Amino acid sequence: METKALILITVAMTMLGMALGASHTVGAPHGSWDIQTNYSQWVSRIRFTTGDELKFQYSAAVHNVVEVSKTGYDSCNGSSPISTFPTGNDVVPLATIGTRYFICGVSGHCNAGMKVEVNVKSKEVRTVQRCRRTGNRRRCQSETVLSSATSAGVDQSTVARLGLIVVAAGLMLFF
Numbered sequence: 001m002e003t004k005a006l007i008l009i010t011v012a013m014t015m016l017g018m019a020l021g022a023s024h025t026v027g028a029p030h031g032s033w034d035i036q037t038n039y040s041q042w043v044s045r046i047r048f049t050t051g052d053e054l055k056f057q058y059s060a061a062v063h064n065v066v067e068v069s070k071t072g073y074d075s076c077n078g079s080s081p082i083s084t085f086p087t088g089n090d091v092v093p094l095a096t097i098g099t100r101y102f103i104c105g106v107s108g109h110c111n112a113g114m115k116v117e118v119n120v121k122s123k124e125v126r127t128v129q130r131c132r133r134t135g136n137r138r139r140c141q142s143e144t145v146l147s148s149a150t151s152a153g154v155d156q157s158t159v160a161r162l163g164l165i166v167v168a169a170g171l172m173l174f175f
Helices: 002-022 039-044 070-075 156-174
Strands: 023-025 052-057 066-070 084-085 089-094 098-103 115-121 125-134 137-146
Touching: 039 115, 052 115, 066 070, 066 089, 070 098, 089 098
Parallel strands: 023 052
Antiparallel strands: 052 089, 066 084, 066 098, 098 115, 125 137
16 A cells, blocks of 8 residues: 555656756756856757756855856856855756856856856747648748647646645545
């Protein structure tokens, strides 16, 4: 009986995590929060959406993470931080749409490339490319559409609540 309950909880938590957002370790899989990683290349492969989180993993004796404004990012100046993360295992939730800027506040590190700009988008909107053939020509058009959940009027918190209800109902059936 306990095994079935444990399996149900594991599956439900996995589904809930997928509905709520992804966790992105900065610089992974080939780097981390360090001077060697190319962060422009790293962010170009990822679509950040609301509900995701950034994980900064680094040696706290050597680095830190400072969230700054665009001006602070462009000039590598962390003297007016929005937030400072010094632990070496920092998690930053991406709760709102917009661009976030992070630098290493240790002297010279940001100028050496240790900075990342993260553009957070809505989960509910995506770009779709539709193509049709006219004779020998193929015409493609990109358009922004609402996700199926959004067009049906369902937001992510509703999906999360539904997942919790399913877990509760499943547990009640087992006990």
